Amino acid sequence: MDSEKKGRQWSSKSVGTAWQHRFFYLLIRLGGRWAAYLVLYFIIFYYMLLRPDQRKKSEYYLRRRFPDSGPVRRWWQSYRMSLELGKVLIDRAAVGILGPEVLSVTLQGREELLELVGEGRGLILMMSHVGCWQVAMAALRCLETPVNLLIQQEEGDVDRHFFEHSxxxxxxxxxxxxxxxxxxxxxxxxxxxxxxxxxxxxRMLGSDRSSVPVRFLGDEMQVNFSSYKIASATGAPIAVLFSRKTGPSSYELQVSGVIRVPADLGRSKEAYLPYAQLFARLLEEYTVKNPFQFFNFYDMWNNDGEG
Amino acid sequence: MAIKEKLKKILVEELNLEDMTAEEIEDSTPLFGEGLGLDSLDAVELVVLIQKHFGIEIQDMEEGREAFESVETLAGFIDERLKG
Known part of the structure; x- marks a missing residue:
């Protein structure tokens, strides 16, 4: 196993097939988001009941977030988490198919972000697979600055970004x-x-040389520290930004913290650890408030790359 | 010290190239991948080192991409900037 595969265990590929996605897109066009939601409840129930392999994917996180839950409660939590993901994917597609007006997105910390951009050294927005980060990014237009997005999409992934619909x-x-x-x-x-x-x-991108171990929900996991190194090299501040679904048709994007990485930290990965750990702590705080809007369905804590 | 020699010394000493001396680095050896084996993290470091030692800020990353091919291209890039 090469170091990149060892470091990266996640995949951006969707669970569903191409026709299943197309079916939902058609449903959104014909009946709107509510029709798609209705079908979603049954599909998630099917997956939770008859596809234990899929249910297991949520348990890596749920076991740590709710360590005291029994099997029935865990099943219900897994259902909630998968349902929330399904709703977010439907919302994301609906924005692309029906237009951005189907959802309202509020940005908490707009002035703070404008001040950070105003420093003139660029701004790193550190996000996470929580809420609906893609829809929430629409709110970033207010910054009136070009936005670059570091994103890796698997070959053959049938899931579309919201802008690909329009x-x-x-x-x-x-x-x-x-x-x-x-x-x-x-x-x-x-x-x-x-x-x-x-x-x-x-998410881990690149080789395991670019990773540092942080504590997250009681266990150690590897995260990439390249962004902190780039922040140190360029002087760019890092704004930690999380999104969450706040209602049937509303999302909130919130600046959860600002991380400033000093210059001249050198090559040692340990120098970047405190900043990566700070991000992990902010993410943990998010999961306390929004336990079912955390969408990493793989074993983030398995540092050996197995499983 | 000529730019190429200074660059080789920086690469060995500050990017910790193991089992290699400055004299052993050929001018045309690729900096990344199969050549000297540097990676993306080293690229970030190299941008910082060039600014620190030569006072040159690599703004245009397309330009930087061409410059980062080998010691020879990087030295040429630095020389051009210093003259300009």
Whole structure:
């Protein structure tokens, strides 16, 4: 196993097949989000009842978030978590198919973000697979600064981003971490121009040389520290930004913290550990308040790359 | 000290190239991948080191991409900037 595969256990590939996705897209067009929600309840119930392999994927997280739960309660939590993910995916598709007006998105900390962008050293938005980060990113238009998004999509992934439905092209500049030098030069270039760079702080990208161990929900997991190193090299502040579904048709995007990484921290990965740990702590606080809007369905804590 | 020699010394000493001396680095050896074996994290460090030692900020990353091919191209890039 090479170091990249060992470091990265997640996949962006959807559980559903292409026709299942198309069926939901059609349902949204014909009946709106509510029709799609209605079908979703039954499909999630099917998966939870007859596909224990899928249910198991939520248990890595749930076991740590709710350590005292018994099997029945755990089943219910798994159902809730999967249902919330389904709703978020429907909402995301609905924004692309029906238009952004189907959802309202509020941004808490807008002034703070504008001040950080105003510093002129670029801004790293560190997000996570919680809530609906893609829909929430629509709220970033108020920054009036180009937004670059570090994102890796698997070959053959049938799940679409919201902008792919409307055919208008991505409102963000996509940086592929599989590109030249993992996209690091592109990321630094964007920040040096004073632009916004959005990264996911909870997923491993690249080799295990770029990872540090942090404590999250009681156990150790590996996270990538490249973003903190880039922040140190460029002087760009890091704003930790989480989204959450607050109602049937509303989302909130909130600045949960600002991380400033000093310059000249050098090559030692340990120097970046406190900043990665701070992010993990903020993410943990999010899961306390929004336990079923955390969408990492793999064993984030398995540092050996098995399973 | 010539730019190439200074660069090689920086690479060995500050990027901790193991089992290699500055004299052993060929001018045309690729910096990344199969050549010297540097990776994306080293690229970030290299941008910082070039600014620190030569006072040159790599703003245009496309330009940086060409410069980062080998010691020779990087030295040429630095020389051009210092003259300009």
């Amino acid at each position: 055919g208008t092209g991505s409102p963000f500049h996509i940086i592929d971490p599989r590109g030249y030098l993992g996209g690091t030069l592109e990321m630094m270039g964007a920040l040096k121009k004073g632009e916004v760079l959005s990264v996911m702080g909870d």
